[in-house]
Structure formats: structure tokens, C-alpha cells
Amino acid sequence: MSFPVTDVVADSDGRALDVVEQTFGLMEDQIVSVLGPVTGVTQETNLGAWWDLESGGRIRLDSITIGWQMRLLSQRIADVERYEETHDMSPFE
Numbered sequence: 506m507s508f509p510v511t512d513v514v515a516d517s518d519g520r521a522l523d524v525v526e527q528t529f530g531l532m533e534d535q536i537v538s539v540l541g542p543v544t545g546v547t548q549e550t551n552l553g554a555w556w557d558l559e560s561g562g563r564i565r566l567d568s569i570t571i572g573w574q575m576r577l578l579s580q581r582i583a584d585v586e587r588y589e590e591t592h593d594m595s596p597f598e
Contacts, residue, residue: 529554552567
């Protein structure tokens, strides 16, 4: 399941794209205030962070360049991501 966090900006508007990138910390702080500390972050190609849930699922906040996307992952999909992380199988490499 996913849902837009904000409206998107035009990919031709460099200034707006910079603002989207600079707001990562603000978005992360808001989610931390609800879910607690971040479980992990990505800094390779795209900015992103995730929070592992007691249910085994995961909430992800990812940059899609023109905006932010927040997704709720089932335990099964979160387990696949955790396996990739522990076996050096990053999709961003």
C-alpha cells in the first residue's frame, strides 16, 4: 500500500527539486515523533528511511525525486528487504 505524502513538483523545476530534497529531515522528524527512532536510512541514489514495526512490517519514506512516497510494507515484503540488507543485495547499487 502506498499513498502520496505531498503533491509532486515538476521535474524541470530545479529549485523545487532542491526544496523536496531539503525537506527530508523535516519529514523524518514528523514520523519519528509518531513511530520513534528510525530503524535505517538509505543514502545511495535516493534518500529514504524506514521504521520496523512490532507486527514485523515496515513503514518506508522514500524520495521519488519529484516528491516523497510513504509505503506500508507487509511482514513478508519487509522480510525480503531485511534479507537483502543483510546479504548485500541493495537494489540501489
